[in-house]
Amino acid sequence: MSAIRIPGFRFAGVSAGIKKTGKPDVALLVSSALAAAAGVFTKNQVKAAPVCLSQERIRKGRLRGIVVNSGNANAATGARGLGDAQDMARVAALAAGCDEADFCVASTGVIGVPLPMDRVRDGIALAARELAEDGFERFALAILTTDRGPKIHVVKTRLCGREITLAGCAKGAGMIAPNMATTLAFVATDAALCTKWARALLREEANATFNAVSVDGDTSTNDSLFLLASGASAAPRVTCDDRAGKIFRSALREVLSSLSTMLVRDGEGATHVVRIHVAGAKTERDARAVAYRIAHSPLVKTAIFGADPNWGRILAAVGNAGVRIDPLRIDIDFDDVPVVRRGVFAGHGDTEARAHEVMTRPEYSIRVNLHAGRKASAFTTCDLTREYVSINADYRS
Amino acid sequence: MSAIRIPGFRFAGVSAGIKKTGKPDVALLVSSALAAAAGVFTKNQVKAAPVCLSQERIRKGRLRGIVVNSGNANAATGARGLGDAQDMARVAALAAGCDEADFCVASTGVIGVPLPMDRVRDGIALAARELAEDGFERFALAILTTDRGPKIHVVKTRLCGREITLAGCAKGAGMIAPNMATTLAFVATDAALCTKWARALLREEANATFNAVSVDGDTSTNDSLFLLASGASAAPRVTCDDRAGKIFRSALREVLSSLSTMLVRDGEGATHVVRIHVAGAKTERDARAVAYRIAHSPLVKTAIFGADPNWGRILAAVGNAGVRIDPLRIDIDFDDVPVVRRGVFAGHGDTEARAHEVMTRPEYSIRVNLHAGRKASAFTTCDLTREYVSINADYRS
Numbered sequence: 001m002s003a004i005r006i007p008g009f010r011f012a013g014v015s016a017g018i019k020k021t022g023k024p025d026v027a028l029l030v031s032s033a034l035a036a037a038a039g040v041f042t043k044n045q046v047k048a049a050p051v052c053l054s055q056e057r058i059r060k061g062r063l064r065g066i067v068v069n070s071g072n073a074n075a076a077t078g079a080r081g082l083g084d085a086q087d088m089a090r091v092a093a094l095a096a097g098c099d100e101a102d103f104c105v106a107s108t109g110v111i112g113v114p115l116p117m118d119r120v121r122d123g124i125a126l127a128a129r130e131l132a133e134d135g136f137e138r139f140a141l142a143i144l145t146t147d148r149g150p151k152i153h154v155v156k157t158r159l160c161g162r163e164i165t166l167a168g169c170a171k172g173a174g175m176i177a178p179n180m181a182t183t184l185a186f187v188a189t190d191a192a193l194c195t196k197w198a199r200a201l202l203r204e205e206a207n208a209t210f211n212a213v214s215v216d217g218d219t220s221t222n223d224s225l226f227l228l229a230s231g232a233s234a235a236p237r238v239t240c241d242d243r244a245g246k247i248f249r250s251a252l253r254e255v256l257s258s259l260s261t262m263l264v265r266d267g268e269g270a271t272h273v274v275r276i277h278v279a280g281a282k283t284e285r286d287a288r289a290v291a292y293r294i295a296h297s298p299l300v301k302t303a304i305f306g307a308d309p310n311w312g313r314i315l316a317a318v319g320n321a322g323v324r325i326d327p328l329r330i331d332i333d334f335d336d337v338p339v340v341r342r343g344v345f346a347g348h349g350d351t352e353a354r355a356h357e358v359m360t361r362p363e364y365s366i367r368v369n370l371h372a373g374r375k376a377s378a379f380t381t382c383d384l385t386r387e388y389v390s391i392n393a394d395y396r397s
Numbered sequence: 398m399s400a401i402r403i404p405g406f407r408f409a410g411v412s413a414g415i416k417k418t419g420k421p422d423v424a425l426l427v428s429s430a431l432a433a434a435a436g437v438f439t440k441n442q443v444k445a446a447p448v449c450l451s452q453e454r455i456r457k458g459r460l461r462g463i464v465v466n467s468g469n470a471n472a473a474t475g476a477r478g479l480g481d482a483q484d485m486a487r488v489a490a491l492a493a494g495c496d497e498a499d500f501c502v503a504s505t506g507v508i509g510v511p512l513p514m515d516r517v518r519d520g521i522a523l524a525a526r527e528l529a530e531d532g533f534e535r536f537a538l539a540i541l542t543t544d545r546g547p548k549i550h551v552v553k554t555r556l557c558g559r560e561i562t563l564a565g566c567a568k569g570a571g572m573i574a575p576n577m578a579t580t581l582a583f584v585a586t587d588a589a590l591c592t593k594w595a596r597a598l599l600r601e602e603a604n605a606t607f608n609a610v611s612v613d614g615d616t617s618t619n620d621s622l623f624l625l626a627s628g629a630s631a632a633p634r635v636t637c638d639d640r641a642g643k644i645f646r647s648a649l650r651e652v653l654s655s656l657s658t659m660l661v662r663d664g665e666g667a668t669h670v671v672r673i674h675v676a677g678a679k680t681e682r683d684a685r686a687v688a689y690r691i692a693h694s695p696l697v698k699t700a701i702f703g704a705d706p707n708w709g710r711i712l713a714a715v716g717n718a719g720v721r722i723d724p725l726r727i728d729i730d731f732d733d734v735p736v737v738r739r740g741v742f743a744g745h746g747d748t749e750a751r752a753h754e755v756m757t758r759p760e761y762s763i764r765v766n767l768h769a770g771r772k773a774s775a776f777t778t779c780d781l782t783r784e785y786v787s788i789n790a791d792y793r794s
Contacts, residue, residue, distance in 0.1 A: 046716030046724040046740075076712055078725070078741045111709035112742045221713055298695075298781075299789060306790030312508030315473055316618055319443030327443040328475065343443075344475045345509045384695075385790075386783040392696060393703030393782075 003134035004154055006167050007190040008032050008230025011135030013142030016123020018071035018109070018116060024142035026123035029186060030065040030096045030131055035228040036193045037063035038202040039104070040210070042223035048075035049085040050105035051222060057089075057104055058226075061195030064102035066226060067092035067127075068143050068184065069120055070171070071109040075221040084115045091121050095128030106184050106224045108171060109145055136188075140169035143184055147171055148266050153258040155251045159235035159244045164191040168255040172263045183210065183263060185225045187255055191248060192231030194239035201249060202227045209256035212288075213264045213380040214295050227252075264380050269387030272304050273363045279376040280369040286323040287377035290368065293321035294379070301384035309355030311339050318368060329371040334358040400531035401551055403564050404587040405429050405627025408532030410539030413520020415468035415506070415513060421539035423520035426583060427462040427493045427528055432625040433590045434460035435599040436501070437607070439620035445472035446482040447502040448619060454486075454501055455623075458592030461499035463583065463623060464489035464524075465540050466517055467568070468506040472618040481512045488518050492525030503581050503621045505568060506542055533585075537566035540581055544568055545663050550655040552648040556641045559632035561588040565652040569660045580607065580660060582622045584652055588645060589628030591636035598646060599624045606653035609685075610661045610777040611692050624649070661777050666784030669701050670760045676773040677766040683720040684774035687765065690718035691776070698781035706752030708736050715765060726768040731755040 010030050018025040039058040041051050057063070067088050074081045089103040096103075107115075130138075140150040151170045156163060172183035193201075206225055231237065238245050264273050276294045281287035294300055297317040303310040311332050318325060332340035334355040339347055347355075358364050407427050415422040436455040438448050454460070464485050471478045486500040504512075527535075537547040548567045553560060569580035590598075603622055628634065635642050661670050673691045678684035691697055694714040700707040708729050715722060729737035731752040736744055744752075755761050 044713060044716040045722055046712050076709060076724075076737075076741055078739075111712075221709075221716065298785075302786050302789035305786065308790065312473060312618075315443050315508075316441060319441040319618065325442050327473075340473075342475075344473055384786060386786045388695075389699050389702065389781060389783045389786055392699035393705065 004136040004152070004167050005133050006136070006165050006188045006230070008035065008232030009188050010131040010133055011139035012127040012130040012132065013135065013138035013140070014123055014127045014130060016069070016126070017119045018069055018123070024138065025069055025071045026120065026127050027068040027139045027142035028065065028092060028096070028124065028127040028131060029139060029188065029228070030098070031063065031228060031230050033230070034062040034064060034102065035230045036195045036198055037061060038195065038199040038227045040202055040206040040225040042220060044221050044223070046076070046221050048073050048107060048222040049077060049081035050074055050107045051224060052082060053085045053089065054104040054106065054224060057101060061199070062102065063104055063228060064098035065092060065096055066104045066106060066186065067124055068106045069115070069123070070143050070145050072107060072113060072115050073109045073111045073222050074107040074115050076112045077114055080114055084117055087117060088120060088124065091124045092128065095125055096131070104226065106222070108143070108184050108222050111221065136167055136169070143169065143171045145171060146268070151259055151262040151266070153255045155254050157247055157251045159191060159238065159247055162233055162235035164189060164233045164235050166251050166255050168259050170259040170263060183220065183223045185210065185259055187227045187252065189229045190231070190233040191229050191235055192233070192237035193229040194237060197239055197245070198227060198229060201252065205249065205253050205256050209253065209260045212378060213260045261380055264382050267382040268391045269385040270382035271385055272359070272383045274304055274381055275365045276379045276381060277365055277367045277376065278370065278378070279367070280371045280373060281323070281375040281377070282373035284375045284377055287375050289323050290318055290321040290370065291377050291379035293317045294366070294368065295381035298384055301381065304359065305383035305385045307356055307359035309334055309339060309352055309359060311345070314366065314368065315340065315343070325370055325372065331369040331371070333367040335364045401533040401549070401564050402530050403533070403562050403585045403627070405432065405629030406585050407528040407530055408536035409524040409527040409529065410532065410535035410537070411520055411524045411527060413466070413523070414516045415466055415520070421535065422466055422468045423517065423524050424465040424536045424539035425462065425489060425493070425521065425524040425528060426536060426585065426625070427495070428460070428625060428627050430627070431459040431461060431499065432627045433592045433595055434458060435592065435596040435624045437599055437603040437622040439617060441618050441620070443473070443618050445470050445504060445619040446474060446478035447471055447504045448621060449479060450482045450486065451501040451503065451621060454498060458596070459499065460501055460625060461495035462489060462493055463501045463503060464521060465503045465581065466512070466520070467540050467542050469504060469510060469512050470506045470508045470619050471504040471512050473509045474511055477511055481514055484514060485517060485521065488521045489525065492522055493528070501623065503619070505540065505581055505619050508618065533564055533566070540566065540568045542568060543665070548656055548659040548663070550652045552651050554644055554648045556588060556632035556635065556644055559630055561586060561630045561632050563648050563652050565656050567656040567660060580617065580620045582607065582656055584624045584649065586626050587628070587630040588626050588632055589630070589634035590626040591634060594636055594642070595624060595626060598649065602646065602649050602653050606650065606657040609775060610657045658777055661779050664779040665788045666782040667779035668782055669756070669780045671701055671778055672762045673776045673778060674762055674764045674773065675767065675775070676764070677768045677770060678720070678772040678774070679770035681772045681774055684772050686720050687715055687718040687767065688774050688776035690714050691763070691765065692778035695781055698778065701756065702780035702782045704753055704756035706731055706736060706749055706756060708742070711763065711765065712737065712740070722767055722769065728766040728768070730764040732761050
């Protein structure tokens with residue numbers, strides 16, 4: 001396969017010695033001109049320094065680049081941390097020949113420990129020298145922490161007859177990693193986008209994808225998702241949900257959906273990926289609340305691990321979602337096996353065995369219909385395993 | 398120790414063969430006259446039939462008795478389940494010589510399976526014959542499911558110079574047990590109580606105790622807490638928070654606090670019981686939301702299991718509580734070891750080791766001060782262990 005290239009961008013990923021393992025830990029993305037930019041950041045009020053800085057800088061909707069380090073989250077590091085994040089942006093911008101204010105920063109890794117700034121600065125200088133049009137895969141490697149491997153998804157499509165590319169990469173194994181950790185994701189495209197529309201688009205599509213997956217429900221201090229559009233393709237600028245806008249939205253959804261599912265699949269200790277579909281809700285908010293509750297119930301997540309079609313736990317989770325429901329209307333299916341109809345077990349002799357068989361699959365769906373309206377929502381989750389407990393109880397010892 | 402007696406009450410606990418193990422599974426509590434009664438029930442909208450029935454019947458504030466079965470929750474059993482719950486009350490009332498409308502019902506155990514009513518009826522008849530003033534311990538045994546043992550707490554105190562007794566018992570190992578399960582709790586007293594006051598009292602004290610403990614955050618379809626006051630003591634009737642009212646409140650708090658802590662201690666797979674104290678909040682609601690979030694974070698709960706003083710996870714949980722906070726004001730202590738001051742690590746060389754030592758204790762406190770106000774709240778939680786996962790993933794296989 002030929003290297004991934006997104007016209008208008010250069011990338012680098014290098015080892016700076018922030019990680020004890022010597023693995024790549026500084027990544028750089030630079031656009032040859034100001035790119036339209038949008039970001040979605042953690043809702044956690046304890047925000048890492050790079051998040052505070054990037055949230056502020058991305059407001060104007062134009063960026064030249066992003067500098068990333070892995071192995072240290074620069075979180076809970078006080079005023080010094082904020083100064084370090086600013087320094088990272090300054091050094092990167094200088095090395096890439098850009099204005100400092102046009103650079104964002106992202107960090108992931110251990111919390112509460114100051115960045116080793118000498119190494120970080122040297123790493124950024126090295127990365128700037130190695131910037132290349134075919135550097136996307138190296139960038140994607142340098143943002144990882146406990147991930148089993150890089151997470152990349154590329155879509156090529158046509159807008160008004162002109163080819164465009166969207167390339168996305170992400171990191172995250174659960175919402176966690178050394179000492180807590182993070183989801184970071186970056187999407188670069190050569191399409192030309194109106195910033196205002198790109199902002200709304202990214203927020204909406206993030207809600208449907210990254211904000212609808214969960215390993216353990218803990219949101220980190222560093223979660224960041226960036227979209228940068230260089231406009232280097234020949235396609236006209238997309239400004240709204242017209243025909244071209246719909247095509248771009250669909251391509252972005254594919255990238256984000258694929259990356260976010262990879263996060264769950266790589267979830268710490270996960271052995272099953274389950275899509276929770278909730279239909280028949282009065283409002284989309286109701287549907288989402290029910291899906292969220294099922295996806296986060298430890299009892300449901302352990303039953304998924306044990307491949308136990310324990311529909312009582314799902315029913316109880318539905319009843320706990322804070323949404324007005326009629327228990328005697330609820331239907332539950334495991335893939336194509338109907339198990340509950342009107343709130344009671346609706347199976348025959350072999351229903352449990354068939355539902356159990358579904359649950360031995362690595363990926364499957366649990367479908368809940370509330371029969372209270374027409375709205376639907378979905379959430380992707382994974383199982384809660386002994387391995388998850390081991391990873392998170394033992395990793396610092 | 399002499400048997401527990403509460404003047405005005407008789408109790409029984411017998412084996413009816415609902416449980417395959419042959420352990421006691423039908424319990425009966427009868428007051429010799431109408432007792433003042435209050436109840437607190439599950440907020441889950443999927444309510445078991447006995448909860449629907451009891452919630453309705455306790456409204457008038459007077460009861461003669463409660464019939465309980467363990468081994469089957471009579472939940473998600475549709476119209477048939479409701480009929481069965483009514484039948485249980487009818488049979489019990491008839492056998493005890495009371496009015497059917499003065500009887501409540503509680504059930505716990507497997508969900509989605511109809512009650513074996515022949516056995517239940519025979520069991521109730523047997524229990525009625527065995528009603529005795531010294532039957533409290535047998536009652537407390539017959540309500541258990543996966544519990545390691547009975548949970549009983551008795552307080553004797555004086556109101557206006559007259560001795561009164563409060564005897565409480567509970568069941569629950571986590572919020573869970575065969576196929577999902579439940580917390581049931583019963584407090585009987587010979588004090589005389591004004592029903593209206595008793596109702597408010599029970600709700601408030603349940604919020605501070607049973608509603609402030611958690612094993613896994615899942616609320617069952619059957620959770621029920623009953624308070625019955627026979628008025629058989631010579632103490633005058635308590636109607637408000639006057640001097641006698643405060644003494645009674647304090648005694649009830651002791652009973653409920655002790656029983657609810659026993660639930661956590663007996664939590665499935667639990668190896669540590671941790672009290673989360675949150676102080677310095679603007680409102681009590683804020684304090685509770687922060688304590689709740691810390692107590693339910695899988696990352697915090699696995700760190701407790703691993704005795705890892707991972708303060709970053711606690712800080713992140715605080716930031717996720719949906720409460721406006723200033724991260725740079727937060728203090729965190731493990732028992733007497735200060736670890737975080739103003740949002741950053743405040744320790745010295747041996748701080749981590751000392752905090753780790755605290756976390757090897759079976760019970761300890763984590764104290765968080767938000768420095769945003771004067772309100773406080775507390776929550777009791779346990780760790781998330783490999784054993785918890787094993788119990789809940791494997792128990793049906």
